[in-house]
Amino acid sequence: MLISIIYDSVHGHTAKQAQAVAEGVGRVPGAEAQLIAVADGPIPWETLAASDAIIFGSPTYNGTVSARLKQVMEDSTRPAWVPQTWRNKIAAGFTNSGALHGDKLNTLITMALFAAQHGMIWVGLDLFPGRSADERNRIGGWLGAMAQSDDVSPELSPSPSDLQTAAYLGQRVAEIVRQFK
Template identity: 80%
Template sequence: MRVTIIYDSGYGHTQKQALAVAEGVHRVPEAEATLLAVGDGDIAWEALADSDAIIFGSPTYNGTISARLKKFMEDSTRPAWMPMAWRNKIAAGFTNSGAQHGDKLNSLVTMALFAAQHGMIWVGLDLFPGNTADQPNRIGGWLGAMAQSDDVSPELSPIASDLKTAAHLGQRVAELTRQFKANA
């Protein structure tokens, strides 16, 4: 079972979140996580088509996804949208910003709408909001994993609870993908 995590990361903070998502995917037996950074060059459209689930990730800049992830979305029209290559694949998303809230929900809505246009099945979080900074889902997102990063090295931020939230999302996507495939 292949889960592809396609993401953008401007300074390394969202990449750290992507790695945590992959860690969560790997917790599920027979699940394989593949990381694809949109800033690394050509997109492996075949790898995405062969995936059982796709998790989208982006920093939130100015209240929405990054320009590079938006370009990826626009570039997907011919190789993925027109042939409906991602129809019935499981999808989810994560985002990160410098502000505690920073309109991250808008980024997740953008990703969920994009997934819906491709006929994908969106998976949100099943975590109650944490009450303290050391609890998962401390930001209180339901549509996907949200993280906040200070303007410091990615080694220091985002904090552990945000990474636990991202890992939980990866594990949840892998578990639901396995369940979906078993019942297909």
């Protein structure tokens, strides 16, 4: 099972979250995570078409996905949307911002709507909101994994609980893919 994690990260915090998602995918036997940073160059459309699932990740900027991830969404029209190469693939998403809430839900809605337009099947979290900063899903997201990062090095932020939530999302997606296969 190939699960691609396509993400944008400017300061490294969302990249750290993407790595946690990949670690979660790796917990499921037979699942392989492919990290695709949109800033690293051309998008590997063939890899995305061959994937069983695609997990989208972006920082939340001005209440929505980053400009670079939005560009990927727009660029997907010819290689993915028109031929429907992502139809019936599993999809999920994660986001990160400096504010505790910071309109992250809108970023996830943007990703979910984009996935729906491609005929994908969206997977959210099935974790009840944590009651403390140390528990998974402390921000209380259902549509996807949310994280908050302070203006510090990615080695210090996001919090361990936010990274555990991201890993859980990756594992959940891999388990859902296994059920569909």
